[in-house]
Amino acid sequence: MTLAPNTYTDIPYEEKAKLIEEVMADHRYGEHLYGCYECGICVAACPSARFYDFSPRKIAQAAARQDVELMYEQMNDDVWNCSQCFSCTRCPRGNNPGGIITVLREVAVRNGLASARDALEGYGRVVYKIMSTGTQVSPDMLQPNAFPDWGPHVKAISDNVETWRKALPPETLHTTSTAWNVDEKTIIELYLIWQATGVMDMIGEVDEGLHMILEDVMEDVLDEAGYET
Amino acid sequence: MSLELPVLKERRAERKNAPPPTEDVREKVFEIEAQGDWIVHRVPDDHVEVFTKYGRVKKIPRQNLWHHKSCGQCGHIPGYSTAIFWLMRKLGLAYEDPTDQTSCTAWNYYASATSNAAAQAGVAMRNFGAAYEAGNYPLIHCGTSYGHYKEVREELIHDPELRKQVKGIMEKLGKPFVMPEEIVHYSEWVYAMRRELANLKVLDFSDITATVHPACHYHKLVVEDAIYDRDIYDGQRTAVVTAVVEALGANIGEYSTWYDCCGFGFRHILVERDFTRSFAIERKIEVMKKEANPDVVLTHDTGCVTTLDQSQFAGRAHDRDVGIPVLSDAQFAALAMGAHPYKVCQLHWHNTDNKPLLEKMGIDHESKWAEFEEELRMIEAGEKEFLTWEDADG
Amino acid sequence: MAKDVLIVGGGPAGLHAARNIADIGGNAILVEQRDVLGGTPDEARYAALTPHLESAQDALDEMRAAVIDRPEIDLRLGSTVLESSGKAGDFKVSVAKNGGEAEQLDVGSVILTTGFQHFDPGRETQMYGYYENPDVITLVDAEKMLSKHEFVRPSNGEKPERVAFIQCVGSRDRRLGNEYCSKVCCGIASKEAIEIRKLLPDTKVYIFYIDMRMYGYWENQLYWPAQEEHNVIYVRGIVTEILKRGDRLLMKGEDTTMGRPMEVEMDVIVLSVGMEPSAGTREMARVFDIEKNKYGFIHTPGEPMDPVSTSVPGVYVAGAAAGPKDIEDSIGMASAAAMKALAMVRSAG
Numbered sequence: 001m002t003l004a005p006n007t008y009t010d011i012p013y014e015e016k017a018k019l020i021e022e023v024m025a026d027h028r029y030g031e032h033l034y035g036c037y038e039c040g041i042c043v044a045a046c047p048s049a050r051f052y053d054f055s056p057r058k059i060a061q062a063a064a065r066q067d068v069e070l071m072y073e074q075m076n077d078d079v080w081n082c083s084q085c086f087s088c089t090r091c092p093r094g095n096n097p098g099g100i101i102t103v104l105r106e107v108a109v110r111n112g113l114a115s116a117r118d119a120l121e122g123y124g125r126v127v128y129k130i131m132s133t134g135t136q137v138s139p140d141m142l143q144p145n146a147f148p149d150w151g152p153h154v155k156a157i158s159d160n161v162e163t164w165r166k167a168l169p170p171e172t173l174h175t176t177s178t179a180w181n182v183d184e185k186t187i188i189e190l191y192l193i194w195q196a197t198g199v200m201d202m203i204g205e206v207d208e209g210l211h212m213i214l215e216d217v218m219e220d221v222l223d224e225a226g227y228e229t
Numbered sequence: 230m231s232l233e234l235p236v237l238k239e240r241r242a243e244r245k246n247a248p249p250p251t252e253d254v255r256e257k258v259f260e261i262e263a264q265g266d267w268i269v270h271r272v273p274d275d276h277v278e279v280f281t282k283y284g285r286v287k288k289i290p291r292q293n294l295w296h297h298k299s300c301g302q303c304g305h306i307p308g309y310s311t312a313i314f315w316l317m318r319k320l321g322l323a324y325e326d327p328t329d330q331t332s333c334t335a336w337n338y339y340a341s342a343t344s345n346a347a348a349q350a351g352v353a354m355r356n357f358g359a360a361y362e363a364g365n366y367p368l369i370h371c372g373t374s375y376g377h378y379k380e381v382r383e384e385l386i387h388d389p390e391l392r393k394q395v396k397g398i399m400e401k402l403g404k405p406f407v408m409p410e411e412i413v414h415y416s417e418w419v420y421a422m423r424r425e426l427a428n429l430k431v432l433d434f435s436d437i438t439a440t441v442h443p444a445c446h447y448h449k450l451v452v453e454d455a456i457y458d459r460d461i462y463d464g465q466r467t468a469v470v471t472a473v474v475e476a477l478g479a480n481i482g483e484y485s486t487w488y489d490c491c492g493f494g495f496r497h498i499l500v501e502r503d504f505t506r507s508f509a510i511e512r513k514i515e516v517m518k519k520e521a522n523p524d525v526v527l528t529h530d531t532g533c534v535t536t537l538d539q540s541q542f543a544g545r546a547h548d549r550d551v552g553i554p555v556l557s558d559a560q561f562a563a564l565a566m567g568a569h570p571y572k573v574c575q576l577h578w579h580n581t582d583n584k585p586l587l588e589k590m591g592i593d594h595e596s597k598w599a600e601f602e603e604e605l606r607m608i609e610a611g612e613k614e615f616l617t618w619e620d621a622d623g
Numbered sequence: 624m625a626k627d628v629l630i631v632g633g634g635p636a637g638l639h640a641a642r643n644i645a646d647i648g649g650n651a652i653l654v655e656q657r658d659v660l661g662g663t664p665d666e667a668r669y670a671a672l673t674p675h676l677e678s679a680q681d682a683l684d685e686m687r688a689a690v691i692d693r694p695e696i697d698l699r700l701g702s703t704v705l706e707s708s709g710k711a712g713d714f715k716v717s718v719a720k721n722g723g724e725a726e727q728l729d730v731g732s733v734i735l736t737t738g739f740q741h742f743d744p745g746r747e748t749q750m751y752g753y754y755e756n757p758d759v760i761t762l763v764d765a766e767k768m769l770s771k772h773e774f775v776r777p778s779n780g781e782k783p784e785r786v787a788f789i790q791c792v793g794s795r796d797r798r799l800g801n802e803y804c805s806k807v808c809c810g811i812a813s814k815e816a817i818e819i820r821k822l823l824p825d826t827k828v829y830i831f832y833i834d835m836r837m838y839g840y841w842e843n844q845l846y847w848p849a850q851e852e853h854n855v856i857y858v859r860g861i862v863t864e865i866l867k868r869g870d871r872l873l874m875k876g877e878d879t880t881m882g883r884p885m886e887v888e889m890d891v892i893v894l895s896v897g898m899e900p901s902a903g904t905r906e907m908a909r910v911f912d913i914e915k916n917k918y919g920f921i922h923t924p925g926e927p928m929d930p931v932s933t934s935v936p937g938v939y940v941a942g943a944a945a946g947p948k949d950i951e952d953s954i955g956m957a958s959a960a961a962m963k964a965l966a967m968v969r970s971a972g
Contacts, residue, residue: 123499166614
């Protein structure tokens with residue numbers, strides 16, 4: 001039962017309860033949540049609490065109360081505000097509200113919640129980059145249209161990126177589409193990890209297009225290397 | 230008139246460490262090796278002993294390091310990584326810059342949650358296995374990789390099922406299943422080597438004031454591995470970066486929001502940058518300006534350098550009190566030791582104007598830029614393929 | 624067989640146990656490592672006792688007078704217990720004057736009243752700048768000032784405009800390993816807040832708390848009067864950090880009632896430090912080979928019906944050597960331990 005107003009009345013309680021059970025069953029959950037006496041240390045240290053209607057104390061409280069309705073609401077409306085800086089781990093009770101959020105997000109993605117899909121909109125190219133190349137950011141991502149608020153300096157980089165990358169003494173950094181030069185064999189190993197751990201299914205829940213492209217890229221590479229896909 | 234209180238402060242001199250309130254995770258790491266579950270990659274004999282938060286000793290290897298690079302550093306602020314390598318070369322210490330390394334993928338994980346515990350542990354253990362195969366000890370450049378790998382270590386220790394699953398994956402990849410004895414961040418190496426580095430300094434930094442931003446994922450995530458030092462902040466804040474500034478003869482500027490995060494936010498820096506900008510400007514840069522008016526902000530993590538540096542541009546348009554260059558501790562030490570600001574520290578990749586800082590350091594940035602432009606010209610003209618280490622020090 | 628009861632520690636519990644034993648016809652040897660009696664309340668110069676605010680020094684004087692020059696009580700000041708052997712009814716204990724030669728004593732039973740020490744807020748896990756800022760003080764430091772009927776900013780001797788108390792420093796903290804409530808700090812902070820308000824009627828005094836633990840009569844002896852008569856301001860929310868800003872202190876926390884982060888300036892901040900086992904308590908646990916609880920205090924396996932027996936027959940404990948206790952607890956335990964210790968001597972004899 002909940003003490004808070006019910007905000008997602010169109011979703012049956014059983015569906016919410018199933019998701020929250022999935023959260024609580026996560027192996028990390030027991031070490032992320034002990035109890036909460038609402039001292040507020042987590043909020044004082046939290047960057048997101050200063051700019052959003054967000055409170056790590058409320059995350060810990062809802063979890064400590066095992067309030068399914070409230071936790072479901074937070075899973076949709078709050079978790080994407082968290083900065084994942086883990087300043088809240090100063091909690092004297094040993095709670096890790098940021099860690100609870102990591103798990104809540106993961107369950108939201110795995111189950112393809114609409115809020116998770118919305119939150120990840122526009123984020124696909126980053127997921128594509130990290131999963132397909134093994135490095136998350138690359139020099140050629142620094143494009144003025146992607147970072148207009150960083151000023152003309154971004155244009156200077158993108159205009160000169162080929163030469164500037166060659167003007168780096170470490171040999172591994174002469175790349176533009178990856179952060180450094182990653183071996184083909186290493187990439188194959190990375191793909192095998194994604195396949196073996198169900199990450200591809202998670203991607204499929206939140207972004208079918210991205211899932212399809214990634215599957216194609218990975219299949220090509222793995223087929224060529226003699227792995228069954 | 231100040232009042233002399235015969236208070237508990239007397240105990241300051243005789244303060245002893247209370248028993249650590251946490252288990253020593255390294256004991257568990259060795260227990261799991263004794264069970265035959267994994268191999269422990271031992272810190273080589275050539276190491277420096279330092280103290281962590283609860284007074285335990287941590288071994289920081291001096292050389293034969295396998296550089297676990299940072300995607301954000303290498304991709305967008307490559308002078309950061311280059312400076313770390315340069316410091317090792319300057320000290321004549323052996324290292325490896327591997328290509329059998331992936332990013333830790335934790336930036337994406339903390340941003341999008343499109344991964345899970347097994348995948349994250351798989352990535353970590355694949356990299357650790359690669360370092361072990363290479364016979365060099367992993368040195369982790371990114372604060373988030375460092376923090377995340379410690380989380381992964383805890384998960385693998387406390388969850389035998391996860392351990393079994395990831396071990397199975399490593400077997401399939403043909404990689405050994407290896408956990409390092411210590412998880413070491415490059416800023417810990419810089420801290421441990423700070424006196425050796427300071428011995429080689431060629432510039433006088435006694436007029437330079439730096440504010441230090443300690444990285445959240447360094448000192449807040451699995452806190453007991455972070456370095457603390459009784460001589461720095463009375464042992465109540467992490468000593469990395471700050472101790473290096475002091476060793477190099479520069480000054481520390483104090484500001485009241487030192488504990489706050491930079492505003493990076495993982496997903497926010499990519500898709501909700503209004504938050505990142507506001508936080509970086511209002512809670513960090515402006516507070517530093519007002520309270521310490523430093524010449525430079527120093528930090529020791531990828532996201533923090535990026536956020537604190539890049540966010541200042543938009544602040545200028547809104548007449549905010551911004552304009553402090555942002556560097557890593559490694560770049561700062563390298564400059565003190567005479568590294569080239571563009572060939573080595575690659576400051577042209579940074580955003581906020583750093584020319585006043587260079588002038589105050591006694592570096593002629595105009596002639597240095599001209600030297601660098603000549604290198605660029607030769608590369609473009611095909612006279613040389615790349616800038617080499619020899620060129621960088623030439 | 625040995626007739627004497629050995630009492631280790633000359634604070635309130637030890638003094639009261641010695642006096643009780645003498646009053647009911649027994650003999651006690653009281654060993655105290657300092658050269659004076661009175662224990663922590665004397666050493667830390669407590670001003671007034673909770674809850675009635677009577678003079679702590681007057682109360683200690685009365686307790687000391689009750690044990691001095693009594694033939695039934697052998698006082699050994701400046702002495703420590705080094706080793707012990709034997710069993711209930713027949714312990715052989717070596718006691719040495721500090722720096723001197725050890726003397727063997729035969730005692731029938733033992734009462735440990737070795738007390739606690741105040742948590743050191745300069746420890747590595749705290750972010751209150753206790754060692755860095757003279758205006759960050761503890762309850763104990765405040766008590767010393769109040770015992771001289773003054774309360775000033777230690778940095779400049781001036782009258783503070785705003786004073787804050789922070790509760791639960793070193794207590795109720797899993798990360799420190801001190802998971803217990805230290806029991807007395809809420810009352811003492813409220814008491815000191817009242818004293819400051821009486822001395823400095825223009826000074827605002829705040830108490831930042833998680834829960835106010837004002838059990839029993841402390842509610843209307845301290846908590847209500849502090850709020851209703853002395854206008855002490857209670858704010859629910861704990862402070863995460865103290866920093867210097869200009870010549871004042873900046874404290875950060877959350878006002879959990881109002882649900883927002885707070886950053887406010889103060890002139891003096893008093894840390895309500897909790898209790899940890901004293902070095903003497905840890906040492907006596909070793910000497911008498913008795914079990915400690917997970918926090919290092921002496922374990923009392925017979926609780927709740929027997930709060931004074933330890934894991935070793937014939938060795939009893941009273942006061943804060945057994946965990947966080949107020950003076951009432953300590954005095955009550957001292958009487959209970961005196962009864963059991965004397966009964967043990969007599970039954971063995």
